[in-house]
Amino acid sequence: MIKWDNKNSENVSMIDEGHKKFIDIINKATHVQKSNTKRPIAISEILLEITEYARKHFRTEETYLIDCKYCDYKSHKDEHNSFSKRIPGYWQELADNKLEVIDAILEHLKWWLNNNIQSTDKKYVECFRKNGLN
Numbered sequence: 424m425i426k427w428d429n430k431n432s433e434n435v436s437m438i439d440e441g442h443k444k445f446i447d448i449i450n451k452a453t454h455v456q457k458s459n460t461k462r463p464i465a466i467s468e469i470l471l472e473i474t475e476y477a478r479k480h481f482r483t484e485e486t487y488l489i490d491c492k493y494c495d496y497k498s499h500k501d502e503h504n505s506f507s508k509r510i511p512g513y514w515q516e517l518a519d520n521k522l523e524v525i526d527a528i529l530e531h532l533k534w535w536l537n538n539n540i541q542s543t544d545k546k547y548v549e550c551f552r553k554n555g556l557n
């Protein structure tokens with residue numbers, strides 16, 4: 424179980440809410456992975472949440488980054504796109520009844536938490552601050 428830590432706060436509530444939601448998805452996915460019977464419906468619920476997260480949260484974050492003319496906007500958006508691009512493949516594996524797809528999903532979510540939410544997302548905080556977005 425991963426818990427939200429205030430040191431992860433970007434001081435913008437819309438962004439923080441998205442990141443909290445992401446941790447929530449990781450915890451749910453961990454629960455599904457650990458259950459003896461990995462039910463397709465449970466995996467599809469996780470995938471739906473990820474799909475919705477990518478659609479809403481990335482757009483919100485990108486809007487803020489444009490607003491404050493963030494210098495690394497392009498590379499940050501590329502990272503978001505690389506995350507989103509994986510989602511159809513996960514849906515396909517689920518459709519093929521490869522229930523072990525939950526392992527790959529969870530691994531990717533944890534990787535994303537470490538390398539994006541707790542790393543590259545930190546880089547724009549200064550940009551937000553300068554533009555009064557806190």
Ligand SMILES: [Fe+2]
Pocket residue numbers: 484499503539544
């Ligand atoms: Fe981001």
